Amino acid sequence: MREAARADTEINSCSPVGLPATARMLFAVVDADGKLVRGLGATSATRLAAGMYQVAFDQDVAGAAYVGTVGPATANGLVPQGIITVAPRSGIANAVFVETHGTSGHVDRPFHLAVLA
Template identity: 80%
Template sequence: MSSSRSRRGAAGQPAADMAEIARADSEINSCTPVGLPATARVLFAVVDANGTLIRGLGATSATRLATGMYQVGFDQDIVGAAYIGTVGLIAPGGLAPQGAITVAPRTGIPNAVFVETYAASGHTDRPFHLAVLA
């Protein structure tokens, strides 16, 4: 069942017409997990710039390896997973510092992700959010 709130439209977006709404509603129940095992999980970690694991789901550890380089451990093998990272605050309020982030499987550790954070000047410590679709 779709939300009437989503049909109001947001500032700057055109309102959806009835045909678009009907199509979107019909797709809600038709989605199938292509290629995902029955045990698929969404894991996440919120990590401070100093490498402290602030909170997470399935996250077991975070370590600052060097300036702007981190390792985040999880409670399962995530070699075949997808990784999504963003520079982000560890608490509500304000805006995250500007920066970029890259994420990759951790070489030699099947349950960890390697994270690098950057500013315009190069590697810089930044707080970040990491999602793992395993």
């Protein structure tokens, strides 16, 4: 019973992964043109070039964890498969840089981005 109580405490406090009690889950859903469709904590999205985007948030996310996936920006349909890479935005602490790729290189794709900050 003690082990279960300890596990519950660790899960609730996020202590096993070293996250502060103020950790926040942010997200953005962005269409292929770089328009922010919806999100939590996301303030803007911008298409920089073919398959290259910047997503800005309402707080510093430079030291956060990022997860991206190619996916539809609306509730309907599927999108062509692709690859996504995500990284901190160089020189902009509250933004994430996103690249989407198809079989022939950079290509515009809608995507979902989750940030644990």
